[in-house]
Amino acid sequence: MTSVTLTIAGSDSGGGAGIQADLKTFQELDTFGTSALTAVTAQNTLGVHAVQPIEPAMVVSQIEAVLDDFTVGAAKTGMLFSSEIIEAVADTLKRYPSFPLVIDPVMIAKGGSSLLQQNAIDALKEQLIPLATLLTPNIPEAEVLTGMSIKSLAHMESAAQQLLQMGCTAVVMKGGHREDEQFAEDLFMSAEGDYFLMKSERIQTKDTHGTGCTFAAAITAELAKGATIRDAVIKAKQFIQAAIEDGLGIGHGHGPTHHAA
Numbered sequence: 312m313t314s315v316t317l318t319i320a321g322s323d324s325g326g327g328a329g330i331q332a333d334l335k336t337f338q339e340l341d342t343f344g345t346s347a348l349t350a351v352t353a354q355n356t357l358g359v360h361a362v363q364p365i366e367p368a369m370v371v372s373q374i375e376a377v378l379d380d381f382t383v384g385a386a387k388t389g390m391l392f393s394s395e396i397i398e399a400v401a402d403t404l405k406r407y408p409s410f411p412l413v414i415d416p417v418m419i420a421k422g423g424s425s426l427l428q429q430n431a432i433d434a435l436k437e438q439l440i441p442l443a444t445l446l447t448p449n450i451p452e453a454e455v456l457t458g459m460s461i462k463s464l465a466h467m468e469s470a471a472q473q474l475l476q477m478g479c480t481a482v483v484m485k486g487g488h489r490e491d492e493q494f495a496e497d498l499f500m501s502a503e504g505d506y507f508l509m510k511s512e513r514i515q516t517k518d519t520h521g522t523g524c525t526f527a528a529a530i531t532a533e534l535a536k537g538a539t540i541r542d543a544v545i546k547a548k549q550f551i552q553a554a555i556e557d558g559l560g561i562g563h564g565h566g567p568t569h570h571a572a
């Protein structure tokens with residue numbers, strides 16, 4: 312039977328990130344994607360023009376509509392924008408039988424626009440991260456969540472440990488923002504003591520819009536199909552690496568990656 316996936320995230324009118332990236336990835340990886348919209352952004356490859364959050368009650372209604380009907384195999388959260396939306400999402404998810412939950416702690420778009428209000432960080436840490444099967448921060452996000460400055464692999468390790476103490480089951484910290492010219496190194500650590508690094512050659516491209524969303528969505532799809540967290544992360548890394556290599560070259564700014572399995 313087809314596995315059902317759910318994304319709780321923002322819309323990117325440019326189609327490269329957010330809900331659109333998630334649904335395309337869910338489809339490419341042979342799952343049936345459902346969605347609950349948290350915000351609408353007017354956006355293209357050059358940047359974010361405007362952001363309009365959705366009423367928290369409407370976010371809840373969308374999640375309920377999906378979960379009352381479908382057996383969801385795994386879900387992810389992306390842009391959540393406010394503490395009110397985060398609390399509403401956490402309270403709603405707690406009312407349903409649990410499934411693997413991937414939390415991509417989206418904060419700032421590449422162009423610098425804020426996708427999460429400053430006062431929502433505590434709600435993210437206290438309400439949502441404890442529900443996470445997997446947290447997928449990049450380095451700037453891990454720095455905000457932990458208050459640490461992350462410059463080395465040793466820093467990444469201690470930040471990951473601190474994130475696990477917030478109550479998530481596992482963390483994959485994406486190393487793409489570290490200043491290494493040649494390699495990007497992602498770190499995986501679980502509360503059970505599993506640990507591995509994924510080192511990849513840096514791809515010279517400007518088409519990296521939505522890579523975080525796509526990576527987290529690919530993990531979610533693999534989890535929905537029954538993979539272990541470790542295998543889901545490794546498969547999703549291969550998927551995103553190929554998607555970056557295969558960038559479409561459309562738009563005038565940071566173009567989208569190519570969603571092909």
Ligand code: PLP
Nearest residue numbers: 321328329390417420421520521
């Ligand atoms: N817009 C939305 C709605 C998103 O969810 C995200 C993802 O994290 C972004 C934009 C950011 O995309 P990027 O930083 O890859 O350009």
